[in-house]
Amino acid sequence: KPGTSHPEMWRITAEACRELLTINGVRNCGSHIGQAMSADEPYGIYFTENWVSVDPSVDYDETLGKIQETVDGYPGLIRDVQTYLKERIREVLTGSSDTVVVRIYGPELHGLHEMADKVLASLEGIEGIVDLKKEAHADMSQLDIEVDLAAAQRYGIKPGDVRRAASTLVQGEEVGDIFWDGKTYDVNVRGTPETRTNLDDIRNLLIDTPSGTHVRLEEVADVRMVPSPNVIEREGQSRKQDVSANVRGRDLGSVAADVESALLGVEFPREYHAEVIGEFAERQAASRSILIAGSVAVIAIFFLLVTSFGNWRLAALTFFTLPWALVGGLLAAYFTNGILSLGSLVGLLTILGIATRNGIMMISHFQHLEEEEGMPFGSELVMRGAKERIAPIMMTALTTGLALIPLVIAGNLPGHEIEHPMAIVILGGLVSSTLLNLLVVPTLYLRFGKSGVEGRLPQAA
Known part of the structure; x- marks a missing residue:
């Protein structure tokens, strides 16, 4: 917490690294304490990070x-364990490395501290x-030197x-600076430790006057x-x-809903509010963006089907079977981690595209057999078309699945936070979409796909 000394932070950090290195599988441990001169994280000496490689x-x-x-x-430390990629993503999105953040706004610092305590209490349990923690905001002891203008004027200072x-x-x-062996070292002037160990020593510091004499600091300043x-x-x-927390053992959406419900029971004074x-929140925003893009894609898919088949009925038939292709992906996500992450949503859109492609290939081939090769509409046409399209559809599924299997086998390792759930959803969706296109689409075409002028779009002369 703020106020922890550098020697104490060094002791805790070094001891933690030594203990982490005893764990089987931890290859190395590195640390940094506080903020470097040109660092991108504005933290005090009370902040440290330990990096380990597994x-x-x-x-x-x-x-x-x-x-x-x-x-x-x-005990007594504010701590968190997470991968480097996840921390970077979270900090870029929200400025915090935690999963759920309640950000409290207000005009007064002490009012913010009080509201943070109330929010913290409401989230417990x-x-x-x-x-669960709040940001480490605290009052620190600071040396204040206020010049007495009249006294300074008497001494000509x-x-x-x-x-x-x-x-x-x-x-x-x-x-100044010293350049030595290709490195730059700052040259600083500072009082000796003996002259600044306590408040009385600082009050007795000698200040030069224009006359060449000295005056104690307390004689010209408070x-x-x-x-x-x-x-x-x-x-x-x-x-x-901020009041923040991580989530473990439960899906993020349910926890966030409970957090919002708990905040409704906290009364905020005027000019204070929380978000x-x-x-x-970022996942919801990304999901909304994907939903909008997906809706546009679905509309485009329907008109693509109409253009490809030249038949509104067949286009509608294929279009309304596409959601069933997603069943395998949804079940795969449910039985693995039960969470539809951003990677999972991308995987569902991928399955939608694959199912559309295979459906177009299947029905277009049925139409080719009937219109170009003169086969009469019936079960023989559908059986032949389905058999001839087994190879392309299976090759699409197998090549895609084989490319994704390594990501699934590797597991949810650091760096695979998006690819792993996406691969699981796509593999599950490949099973359902392949079965849909080989079994369901031919059956529906046999029932509703009888050729004729009705339902056909007018052809250009």
Whole structure:
């Protein structure tokens, strides 16, 4: 939490790395503490990250469970275990690495802290919620030096001179650089530790005067310790604080619904409000985008079928059988993890395209046999057409399935968060779409596909 010293963070981080390296399958461990000079994460010294690499030859889920157990063995820490890719995706989408985020907006910091505590209490006990926490906002002790203008004037010292001298002695100031062996090292001037160990020492710091004498800092300034927030975060011109959690053992949609219901029981003062964001909200937004794109694609598919068959009845027949091709994909998703993720939705759209292609190939071949080869409409035509289309349809299914099997066998490894569920859905959908096109479509064509002028689109002269 804010205020933790660098030696303590070093001790905890090093001890955690040593313990993680004892786990079978963990190949290495690296860490960073706080923020580097040019880092992209604005965190204080109280923040650390440990990276571990897992040997591909071990059971990934078992190793991950042991890592989680080890991390949970450090009480009093705000902690999280996740893959690098998932963390990057979440932080880019919502600014947080957690699955569910309740973002609270308001004008006053202390009001935000109070509301964050209330929201935190309302979310406790929700099934599936783990790692529940609020952002580490806290008041830190800060040295405040306020120049006494009248006193400074008596000694002929400018207020800026007092601030610069005190800043250099207490915090230090870069005065140059040294280039050595291809590397650059900063040269800083700073007071000795003995002169800044406590408040009295700082008050007794000597400030140069224009006359060449010295004056103590407390004679020209009021030196005191004051509380100051460790961080002030804003979004949309409003101050904000997050309460976040991860989800385990339950589907994300149900947990998010319970979170929204719990927030309805929290009374927010005027000018304060909360929003549920995070992975679920972004998934909903992505799902809406896919739904819109899918709806446009479905309409385009229908007109493509009409153009291909030249027959409204056959187009409608094929179109309304397409949803049944998705049954296998939905069942595969249900029996694996029970969640329709973004990758799963992409897989369903892929199955829709494959089923449409195979349906067009099948019915177009029936029409070819009847119109070009003169076969009479009936069961013999349908049987022959179906037999002649078995090879192309099976080859499509087999080649696609063989390409996806490695992704399914590899499991839900880091980096496969999208490809793995997509591959499962496509494999399941290939089974149902292939059965649909080889068994159902020929039967329906035999029942409703009798040729004739009715239902045919007019041909150009």
